[in-house]
Amino acid sequence: MARHLITSAIPYINGIKHLGNLVGSQLPADLFARYQRGRGHEVLFLCATDEHGTPAELAAAKAGKPVAEYCAEMHEVQSRIAEGFRLSFDHFGRSSSPQNHRLTQHFAKVLADRGLIREVSETQMYSPTDGRYLPDRYIEGTCPNCGFESARGDQCDNCTKQLDPVDLINPHSTISGATDLEMRETKHLYLRQSAMKDELEAWIDSKTDWPVLTTSIAKKWLNDGDGLQDRGITRDLDWGVPVQRGDEPWPGMEGKVFYVWFDAPIEYIACAQEWVEAGKGDDWERWWRTDKGAGDVTYTQFMGKDNVPFHTLGFPATILGSGEPWKLVDYIKSFNYLNYDGGQFSTSRGRGVFMDQALEILPADYWRWWLLSHAPESSDAEFTWENFQSSVNKDLADVLGNFVSRITKFCRSKFGEEVPAGGSFGERETALIADLEARIRAYEGHMEAMEVRKAAAALRGIWVAGNEYLQAAAPWATFKEDPEQAAAQVRLGLNLIRLYAVLSAPFLPDASAKMLEGMQTDATDWPGDAESALSVLEPGHAFTVPEVLFSKITDDQREEWQGRFAGVRE
């Protein structure tokens, strides 16, 4: 039995995520976790909320709540929505947990002890009106280069020139509009990534089977300009992990916190500690310490492309730099973006479908199927309501759902609600079994390789094979001449439903459960050979005709949703 540690990029706390966020990390991670569990492997699947940073503070202020309270509430909201999508996290943690505080401070100490942290004195814009230091992009003004009036402090959106906030003409805070900005001297800690460039590069170069999206982004950062740059890992904020050297104070760093991108990946580890604390497990080190049992763990991370630099360079620099035997990631599966109907999903403009809204209008399986079967693997993908409607209606309602209906209802009318006895398999059945054998193995291959769209296509092909068989065998015709033979055909058809339930579970957990319930079986072992997998339900086994698995999306519904999600979120 293999052991799989699986993490999804942790979603930021400041609101409900849209479908693009979902398909870029949590959903494919869940697919992989469910598949590996289905194969009988030991899986630890972790996710959490990423709770620190300026946007969290601002979102809390906007909601009129203390930031800790706001984050606690939003964590609950995201947690419930994750359950709604059937995301099967073994634990859904919080980057603000005490475990993460301790571990983040521990890593900082170890890195400092090994000479990998240096102090840098720099100047930073401070806004007395806002009472806070402002990240560059929270300052706007007129671009000195092109005269664009809403240029951000880090870059002008009009001429794309990179800027320094002090260059802006008439700079002001985008939070309050305040113009009384001043430069203040402040000290920060930098992680000396540059000192680890060769080690990181050798490690990346050894990963020849990673998606090009992952390695090309990593290499770009390694070799761009002067090479890998040191990175500031502290910020002047209130909300975050206080800068400490382990348990000890860090002189000169009073009142500062670690930068979210330093503490967020560490939460992957802290989350396993939370998992133990919550009573769901008893040994987190078995998953994370190679000196304490994690040597045989395969660790896979899932994320959108915007997260790649932090997972290929920043976090590995932390892990490797510590010199401690932490488990390093084995495979990084990254995704492009999902666009919405000709443009981008927009949280600020309420454009597109958000996770809570999606569940209000349709069950999770509909979304899981469309999103995964259209996952943005090779390039950005696009959600359109027409495509969604036709894909879901055809694949789920017609091909899979109707298959279940036609065979169960036919059996009920001719043989009653139990698996009929009699007859034997002939050439047609042998051919189907051989075909399915090959298709199942191909499906497994795509799942192992995390080729999500190909896996979906292969699964659909397995469903189609059942319809082809029924059409050719035509038990409704056979029945008139040779009821025994029809019984064998129906028996095979009913067994196909159970097989489909097992194979489809990673994509469609709810429909899978309904099929198993209808077949009144809890035999969910992954199929070894197709032949024995198709004789699990024996003659005389009782079943019930399941309710319709997937009702179709009507044109009226589609048009209504199209209008509802085009503009501003309520």
Next chain:
RNA sequence: GGGCCUGUAGCUCAAUUGGUUAGAGCAGAGCGCUCAUAACGCUUUGGUUGGGGGUUCGAGUCCCUCCGGGCCUACCA
């Protein structure tokens, strides 16, 4: 500006890494079936692989160039 990704049938995507006649699904057309959610199956129309040039016995695949789309560019996360 620089870098990376991408462009294949009306739509969404494949193509064993340079190897026969570029394949699937959806949509369209025709036929069959009547168990089933007006479902299913079979057959079929549809391509100058964004344009141009080059390398090669052979190019969707490699090189050059032009055009279009997207992302990243280190203080949003």
